[in-house]
Amino acid sequence: MKMKQLKTIYQTSFLIGNIYTPKVLEDEALHQLLKTQFNALTAENIMKPALIQPKQATFTFDAADAMVDYASDHDFHVVGHTLAWHQQTLDWIDEAKTSREEALNLLREHLMEIMTRYKGKIISWDVLNEAIEDGVQQDTKAWRKHLRDTPWLRMIGEDYIQHVFHIAHELDPHAILYYNDYNLNNQQKREATYYMVKELKEAGVPIQGIGMQGHYHTNTPVQTVEESLALFTQLDGIEISVTELDVTVTGSEKATVLSTDHEIEQAQYYAQLFQIYKRYENSIKRITFWGTDDATSWRRERFPTLFNQDYSPKQAFHAIVDPDQFLKDHPLVERDTTQTAVATHGSPVLGVVQTWHQKHPLSVSRQLTAWEGATAKAYVMWDEVSLYLLADVSVATLNASAKEIHHKDSVDIYLNLMQEQSKNDQTDDHHITITFENEVSFNGKVDIKGFKSFATTTNNGYQVQVKIPVQKGLFVEQVIGFDLQVNDSNAHGVRQSMATWNDVSGRLGTSTAGFGKLRLTCAD
Ligand code: XIL
Numbered sequence: 121m122k123m124k125q126l127k128t129i130y131q132t133s134f135l136i137g138n139i140y141t142p143k144v145l146e147d148e149a150l151h152q153l154l155k156t157q158f159n160a161l162t163a164e165n166i167m168k169p170a171l172i173q174p175k176q177a178t179f180t181f182d183a184a185d186a187m188v189d190y191a192s193d194h195d196f197h198v199v200g201h202t203l204a205w206h207q208q209t210l211d212w213i214d215e216a217k218t219s220r221e222e223a224l225n226l227l228r229e230h231l232m233e234i235m236t237r238y239k240g241k242i243i244s245w246d247v248l249n250e251a252i253e254d255g256v257q258q259d260t261k262a263w264r265k266h267l268r269d270t271p272w273l274r275m276i277g278e279d280y281i282q283h284v285f286h287i288a289h290e291l292d293p294h295a296i297l298y299y300n301d302y303n304l305n306n307q308q309k310r311e312a313t314y315y316m317v318k319e320l321k322e323a324g325v326p327i328q329g330i331g332m333q334g335h336y337h338t339n340t341p342v343q344t345v346e347e348s349l350a351l352f353t354q355l356d357g358i359e360i361s362v363t364e365l366d367v368t369v370t371g372s373e374k375a376t377v378l379s380t381d382h383e384i385e386q387a388q389y390y391a392q393l394f395q396i397y398k399r400y401e402n403s404i405k406r407i408t409f410w411g412t413d414d415a416t417s418w419r420r421e422r423f424p425t426l427f428n429q430d431y432s433p434k435q436a437f438h439a440i441v442d443p444d445q446f447l448k449d450h451p452l453v454e455r456d457t458t459q460t461a462v463a464t465h466g467s468p469v470l471g472v473v474q475t476w477h478q479k480h481p482l483s484v485s486r487q488l489t490a491w492e493g494a495t496a497k498a499y500v501m502w503d504e505v506s507l508y509l510l511a512d513v514s515v516a517t518l519n520a521s522a523k524e525i526h527h528k529d530s531v532d533i534y535l536n537l538m539q540e541q542s543k544n545d546q547t548d549d550h551h552i553t554i555t556f557e558n559e560v561s562f563n564g565k566v567d568i569k570g571f572k573s574f575a576t577t578t579n580n581g582y583q584v585q586v587k588i589p590v591q592k593g594l595f596v597e598q599v600i601g602f603d604l605q606v607n608d609s610n611a612h613g614v615r616q617s618m619a620t621w622n623d624v625s626g627r628l629g630t631s632t633a634g635f636g637k638l639r640l641t642c643a644d
Contacts (some may be wrong), residue, residue, distance in 0.1 A: 123433065123562055124441045125194030127159040132359075133401040135197060137408030139164040140187050141416070153412060153431045154196075154260040158242075161191050162199040162363065162408050162420075170208040172234060176226075178235050188241050199363075199408065200242040202300065204232055204284045205249035206270035206455050206490065206614065223275035228287050235291035244296035244405075246331055246363065247288045248281060252301060254489055254618060255526070257629050260311035263319070269614055270642050277543070282314075289326035296405075298362055302490035304352075305344040314351050317358060330355075334393075335410065335419075335490040338369050338385050339457040339624055342392045349396065353403040360403050364410035365489075366417060366424035367393075373485060374574070378414070378423040378434075380439075384450055387435035390451075391443035398443070419492070421462040446469035459622040459636035463500035465596070468508050470574040470585045477501060478509050482636075483605045484511070484621045493608030493617030494581065496531065500602070502640050504595070506570075507588045509533060513606055515581040518556050521613035529609045531584055535599030536632040537592065548590050551629065556582035596642045601635035603628055 127136045137160030144150045154161070165171055166183040173179050191198045200462045204227065213226060235245070253268040260266070265276050272280045288297050299317060303309050313330065320327050330352050336345075352360050367389050369382045378386075397404055411417030415429035426437040439446040461482045468475040476499055484496040494515035501508040511531050520528040530553050537548035550568065558575035562568065570589040575582060594600075605628060608617040623634030 123156065124411060126157045126437075126440060129441060130407075130456055133398060134404045135160045135406035136163060137197070137199065138412055139404055139408075139410055140166075140190070142166070142183055142186065143416070145190065149431055150412060153427065155194055157194070160197040160199060160406055160408060162185055162201045163641050164410075166206070167201055167234070168208040169203070169205060169210045169230065171436070171478065172505045173210060173230055174212075178193065179185070181237065186240075188238060191503065191508065192241070193403050197243045198238075198241055199406075200234075200238065200245040200295070201363075202246040202249040203234070203245065203288060203478070204251075204280070206268060206272075207616075208251075209271060213271065213275075215271055220276050223272065224283060225270065227276070227280070227284060231284070231287050233292055235288060235295075238294045240294070242292070242295050244298055244329060244361070245292070246300040247297045247327075248284055249300050250280060250302065250490075251299070252309055252316070254303065254309070255626065255629070256308040256312050258308070260308050261315050263312045263316040267313045271612075282320065282323070285320070285327050290630055296328045296359065297326055298329035298331045298361070298363075299327060300333060300537045302333040302335050302364070303488065303626065304330070304332045305336075305340065305348050307344070308348070308626065310348045310351060314355065318355055321355065321357060328357065328575075329359045329361060331361050333490055334362045336363035336365075336367045336389070336393075337486070337624065338389045339486070339627070340391065340507055342396065344625070345393060346399075349400045349403070351525060353400060359405045360400070361406040361408065362397065362404065363406075363408050365393075365407060366410045366419060368419050368422035373422060373483075383435045385455075387439035387450055388450055390426075390436045390448045391439035394440050394443040395447075404487075406484070409633045428487045460639065461500070461636065462641045463502045463507070464515065465503065465557060465640070465642050466501045467506070468501055468510070468585075470572050470587055476585075478510070482604065482621050484606050484619050486620045486624050486625060487583055487621070488618040488620060491615070491617050493619070494529065494606045495619050496604065496606045498604055498621070500638060502594050504593055505519070505540075505589060506522060506591055507535070507594065508586065509604075510583065510585045511606075512578065512583050513556070513581040513604075515608055517611050518577065519609040519611055520555055520557050520615050521610055522615065525555060525559060525561045526607050526609065527609060527613070527615040528555045529582070530561070530607045532605040532607065532628070533586065534601075534603040534628055534632070534635060535607070536603050536635055537590065545592070548592055549632075550588065552586070554584050554586060556584070558584070596640055598640045600638050600640070601632050601637040603635045625643070
């Protein structure tokens with residue numbers, strides 16, 4: 121039976137894209153897959169600043185030239201990705217020695233070389249990538265306050281944003297210019313982005329598109345994606361594209377094969393997304409998948425794409441072919457993804473690892489950011505007067521140069537003790553942050569009397585241990601609201617990822633609704 125073609129099924133709705141990697145030039149089966157299913161290509165890496173201008177004024181265009189030729193030979197639209205970004209960036213620039221004027225010139229030169237070369241061959245450019253920080257909590261209208269602390273921002277100032285769009289427009293007036301970001305389904309990040317784009321547009325800055333990357337997990341609430349589409353479509357003169365879609369299956373982390381249940385769960389998620397996308401087809405220009413197959417995806421450990429290693433279609437593919445039918449055949453069942461764990465009774469001594477029962481690990485690995493970094497394994501213990509936590513964090517580099525504590529390599533602890541007893545009693549509700557250097561913050565609340573902490577580095581990261589005295593006392597079989605978040609700073613002091621135990625909505629700081637549940641047990 122001939123395989124259905126996504127690009128044909130959706131031809132009246134949107135373009136259907138995928139990533140380009142040089143591998144396709146040598147892999148006939150991959151070429152066939154791209155050719156039959158997709159009609160747009162985005163370079164996964166080869167057009168990024170660090171790869172295309174590895175040294176000042178030395179441009180390596182071969183790979184990108186080959187891509188553009190390949191696309192033109194086989195009738196693909198080409199999307200340019202990306203011009204201004206804080207990752208894979210021009211790291212030969214010495215910030216300390218670069219003035220604003222020089223930085224603007226470097227930005228202009230970078231864009232000029234690339235955009236002139238490919239002028240007329242690129243339908244749209246991801247001009248600015250990921251400029252809004254994560255963890256925006258309030259005051260979303262003041263979007264400037266929420267700009268990510270990036271090299272371009274530091275060297276040029278907030279108006280680097282206006283500049284980069286103006287320069288891009290001058291160089292290629294026909295290309296559609298995009299702002300591209302992840303987690304745009306998150307309410308606060310969505311709003312900050314909306315206000316930024318609205319204001320830029322009204323001020324005459326040439327910005328014409330919002331790219332919702334779409335790096336989701338099967339536990340990302342799909343209605344939040346719809347909410348963002350509903351908001352963004354209110355912007356006049358802005359098209360929307362889903363630029364980097366992939367959906368990892370929560371809970372499949374350590375598996376070597378994808379179980380049938382997980383495969384269906386993922387497919388149901390894709391089906392729901394496409395039902396939503398169809399409803400917004402008048403505003404959505406293109407949907408691009410970030411990866412051709414599960415073996416080569418950047419998130420290959422968690423099976424995020426539509427095709428297996430041998431390019432055979434997964435359930436997710438069939439789900440997208442006909443989302444309504446798929447969901448009729450595989451009806452959704454209510455799933456509760458709330459994490460639950462037990463805390464063991466006992467009173468460990470801080471700094472003495474042997475006194476900790478390391479029996480029931482909490483895995484802090486629900487990644488909130490597209491860039492996946494530090495994770496942790498944690499253990500909780502309790503006695504009648506205190507709660508104890510040991511967290512082992514796996515992380516590549518440690519950095520504490522950021523101004524704000526939760527932008528350093530650190531662990532956030534969230535406690536909502538009386539959740540089942542008395543919702544209004546917040547005596548023992550805390551948000552505590554502790555860094556790998558044992559700097560502690562109670563985040564605006566008074567210090568907890570008797571609180572103790574210990575931190576040490578380990579072979580693969582760091583470990584923190586804390587004792588949190590509880591005024592109201594603890595009792596066996598008590599269930600408490602609890603969550604953990606690990607913040608990962610990169611070598612420049614910029615937080616690049618966050619992972620949690622339970623909450624994936626990014627609202628930990630403002631709501632206890634997404635906390636996991638911890639049950640205090642007597643024996644282990
Ligand atoms: C990823 C690539 O897929 C990886 O191969 C690379 O190592 C890192 O970047 N947001 C983006 C993309 O805009 O460029 C990123 O791509 C994924 C997150």
